[in-house]
Amino acid sequence: MKKLVLAYSGGLDTSYCAKYLSKVQGYEVHAVSVNTGGFDKEEIASIGQKAVQLGALTYTSIDAVKTFYDKVVKYLIFGNVLKNNTYPLSVSAERIIQAIEIVNHAKKIGASYIAHGSTGAGNDQVRFDMIFQTLAPDIEIITPIRDNKLSRQAEIEFLKENGVDLPWEKAKYSINKGLWGTSVGGEETLSSHSGLPEEAYPSQLKKTDPTDLKLTFKKGELVAINDESYGNIDAIEVLEKIACEYAIGRDIHVGDTIIGIKGRVGFEAAAPMLIIKAHHLLEKHTLTKWQQHHKEQLGNWYGMLLHEGQYLDEVMRNFEAFLEDTQKNVSGNVFVTLHPYRFTLNGISSDHDLMNSSFASYGETNEGWTAEDAKGFIKITANQGKIFNHVNS
Template identity: 85%
Template sequence: MKKLVLAYSGGLDTSYCAKYLSQVEGFEVHAVSVNTGGFEKEEIASIGEKAVQLGATSYTSIDAVQTFYNKVVKYLIYGNVLKNNTYPLSVSAERIVQAIEIVNYAKKVGAQYIAHGSTGAGNDQVRFDMIFQTLAPEIEIITPIRDYKLSRQTEIDFLKENGVDLPWEKAKYSINKGLWGTSVGGEETLTSHAGLPSEAYPSQLTKNDPSDVKLTFEKGELIAVNGKKDSHVNNIEALEKLASAYAIGRDIHVGDTIIGIKGRVGFEAAAPLVIIKAHHLLEKHTLTKWQQHHKEQLGNWYGMLLHEGQYLDEVMRNIEVFLEDTQRNVNGDVFVTLHPYRFTLNGISSAHDLMSSSFASYGETNEGWTAEDAKGFIKITSNQGKIYNHVNS
């Protein structure tokens, strides 16, 4: 039989693929799901049972949460990456790691084919196909949903006709949860004017009294929450639990898709937004003006290229080296207060704080230069403007 690895989530599209490819096309289907955060053990077990019932020869769940952090998330933090100044790239970042893990698994088991359930109207088809083609050009990519332009009802009818009568009613809101945030889609995100109602978000407001949180960073990475040291992944999850109780991190992102159309997606990302903003504040105190200037540009490019599926381009490794090198002195505590639906950054404490300088206090005193030094500096700095105005007046 023709060995095929299917990127499997357990949803309608990939369930259709599992049944159709095994029963109609005669593939030996090996279903694989990649956990980049948000999956419980019971859920993974249920997904695996369903895959085998649908005709898969085997099911494998790959735990890639730590890999996701190491390969992608820490660089999104270093770069303070928010797509269109809004979105922490929750889903697009996950897809890259999932695609890499799936193609590596396919090569490991000697599969001649890889399949996924993406449609022809979204970003994921680009991300999956580009990773697959780059890492394994010899493996053929199979995409029934995209190729046959299948509707949801057509998929349901096929499954029912072949003895699979599971509840496929489309939920009012589609939820995709991961380590770096949760995407939320619904009828409101299909238009330009409507906001998502509160009940659409998975986390609801359960705390009203403000609470203070201390975030400790070492070389740009979150190493402790409220003085408790733990792994980077566990710290993100701990902060998510604290901040999501205040319904922090809700928003709607409007962006340009890889295929050229605009789209809207709701998201909930309490920990990512708090971490990025806290990290950025610490950098303002510990980095030079030009470090911050160039970091802002390269961080933006890193996020753009990641979103566009260009993760494997060597320029990404170049940018990662730059971003990591800038973090040597990004050490210290950031003091945050959590409120319902928002948070405030109160200040920082760091041995590398460039405000703690004996040279001067902004707007008040200076010890490192004289009044004559200042006047001479200002005169020379204004030369270019004076020359331009003299020539063109």
């Protein structure tokens, strides 16, 4: 038998792959799903049961939530990464870790083939293939949906013909939930003019009275909420549970795909948006001007390369080293108020707050220099502009 590892989610595309590759193509299919947040034990058990029923010889669920945080999410926070100033890379960041875990499993069991259910029209095909080719160039990649240009209806008919008559009606909205946010796709996101309706989002507004929170960061990582200490992953999950009741973190991202076309996707990411904005505010108080300037540029580059599947390029490790080094003094509390559909950042307290100095108060008084010092500084600073205007007038 030809041993093959299938990246399996339990949806229509990967279910087709499981049946087609095992029955028609004669592969020994080993289905693997990678949990980067959003799945409970019952869902994982159901996915595994379905995989075996469809023809997989084995099913393996890999818990990669901690790996996802340690290898990716942490740096998205350090870099305040929002794609196009909007999207916290909820799904694209997950795909990188999922691909790495799948290829590692394929090596572990000695598989000669890896398959996934991506089409030829999206970003995931690029992310999966690039990781697989880089880490395991000798393993052949099999992609039935992409290669055969299969329609959804063609997949359903094949499965029915082969005794699989499960309800495959396409949901009105496709939901992909993970640790770092939930993507929401629907008819409205296929065009440019429509917003998603209230019912499209998995979390609904439940609270309307404002709630104050104190978010505590240590070296750039969220470690406590209202003085209650948590592990990094637990802190994100607890904050998500609190903030999603206010329907916070909703938006629609418009971006350029890796393959060159524009795309829209809705998302709900209450905790990620709160954490990134609170962290950014704390950095404004604790980092120097030039640290912030260069961090903004490198954070954007890190997010873009991650989104485009370039995670394994060594430059990403260089970026991570820089981002982590900048967090040495990013510790303290950020005070936030939650409101329906929004939140406000009220202020911070930190031992590293650069506003707490004896030099001066902005627009008020100065103790560290004289009026003559200020006049001289301003005169020299103006030299470049004065020279340019003198020469070119």
